[in-house]
Amino acid sequence: MxxxxxxxxxxxxxxxxxxxxxxxxxxLGAPAVRQVRLRQTAIGVNFIDIYKRTGLYAxxxxxxxxxxxxxxxxxxGEGVTGLKLGDRVVYNGLQGGYASRRNAPAEKxxxxxxxVKDEDAAAVFLKGLTVWMLIFEIRRxxxxxxxxxxxxxxxxxxxxxxxxxxxxxxxxxxxSTPEKAELAKAYGCAExxxxxxxxxxxxxxxxxxRGVPVVYDSVGKSSAEASLKSLQPRGWFVTYGNAxxxxxxxxxxxxxxxxxxxxxxxxxxxxxxTREELERGAAALWGAMRSGAVKADVRQRYALKDAGEAHRxxxxxxxxxxxxxxx
Ligand code: NDP
Numbered sequence: 625m626x627x628x629x630x631x632x633x634x635x636x637x638x639x640x641x642x643x644x645x646x647x648x649x650x651x652l653g654a655p656a657v658r659q660v661r662l663r664q665t666a667i668g669v670n671f672i673d674i675y676k677r678t679g680l681y682a683x684x685x686x687x688x689x690x691x692x693x694x695x696x697x698x699x700x701g702e703g704v705t706g707l708k709l710g711d712r713v714v715y716n717g718l719q720g721g722y723a724s725r726r727n728a729p730a731e732k733x734x735x736x737x738x739x740v741k742d743e744d745a746a747a748v749f750l751k752g753l754t755v756w757m758l759i760f761e762i763r764r765x766x767x768x769x770x771x772x773x774x775x776x777x778x779x780x781x782x783x784x785x786x787x788x789x790x791x792x793x794x795x796x797x798x799x800s801t802p803e804k805a806e807l808a809k810a811y812g813c814a815e816x817x818x819x820x821x822x823x824x825x826x827x828x829x830x831x832x833x834r835g836v837p838v839v840y841d842s843v844g845k846s847s848a849e850a851s852l853k854s855l856q857p858r859g860w861f862v863t864y865g866n867a868x869x870x871x872x873x874x875x876x877x878x879x880x881x882x883x884x885x886x887x888x889x890x891x892x893x894x895x896x897x898t899r900e901e902l903e904r905g906a907a908a909l910w911g912a913m914r915s916g917a918v919k920a921d922v923r924q925r926y927a928l929k930d931a932g933e934a935h936r937x938x939x940x941x942x943x944x945x946x947x948x949x950x951x
Pocket of ligand 1: 671750751754776777778798800804868869891938940941945
């Protein structure tokens with residue numbers, strides 16, 4: 625039986641701003657049946673952590689924030705199969721990630737291949753699975769098509785553009801600043817549009833008046849209408865995030881007016897409900913990293929205790945690429 629131990633965590637007692645995020649010690653019991661205990665080495669910061677902190681995505685409080693981390697298995701609960709002490713694993717979609725140590729269900733753990741560093745796995749796992757969902761599972765990207773990607777220099781954007789390129793797509797990226805436009809081009813965007821511009825008009829100019837067959841929109845409230853206007857008939861409006869706030873209601877008639885448009889509002893968790901789905905997504909991601917199609921790009925690093933600073937930067941659009949916390 626594993627001994628109990630002490631973990632450093634970032635906890636909120638109630639919803640609110642980054643000031644609610646408290647750095648505290650927490651006693652950790654032995655891992656329960658089919659759980660492992662991890663000593664965590666790198667923690668991914670994701671926009672969903674902000675939604676959970678503010679209460680936009682309601683979840684019980686008090687709570688330890690964070691959905692994704694990499695760690696080493698340091699204790700096994702009863703009934704764990706397929707994992708051993710010392711294994712290097714990554715998980716996502718398990719709240720409680722902002723911690724130096726934690727107990728978590730073994731069935732959510734994915735082994736990290738030797739060619740992926742801890743920090744890189746924490747940078748790409750949740751975001752890369754999201755891209756896998758977007759470009760393979762919802763609707764497979766077609767070679768030769770032009771796609772529109774919002775927040776193209778962000779964490780998900782840094783994976784979406786190059787992976788779509790590898791499948792033969794031409795990517796138009798929307799970003800807020802010229803510096804982010806340069807970075808989006810480095811990630812593989814053939815063209816960029818500033819969010820301050822008339823996005824649908826620029827999209828039409830860049831597509832000989834046709835519009836695009838699919839828009840990947842993570843900005844939400846402020847971008848939804850521009851996304852709909854950028855689509856060609858029968859195009860896909862994939863609205864998968866709310867960085868600017870949740871999207872206002874869209875009437876079915878609006879989709880008809882745009883030319884039989886298709887709208888989906890996916891969440892990764894419904895695409896990785898089974899172990900088979902999770903392993904399939906992870907295998908695709910590791911394959912894309914092995915081939916070099918996808919690379920981790922950690923551009924911000926913070927100590928775990930400074931997680932509030934990471935949230936402030938992400939919310940203020942001051943980050944690009946991925947952000948990592950180190951316990
Ligand atoms: P990013 O690194 O992409 O950061 C968010 C970016 O959104 C900003 O850098 C900014 O880019 C842009 N943005 C536009 N408007 C605003 C605003 N008002 N406030 C803040 N940012 C704004 O974050 P992530 O990579 O962690 O996540 C990207 C998106 O993907 C999020 O919306 C997230 O919710 C979504 N997501 C959805 C998942 C799902 O299952 N549906 C899973 C994972 C992520 P710029 O300055 O260039 O405009």
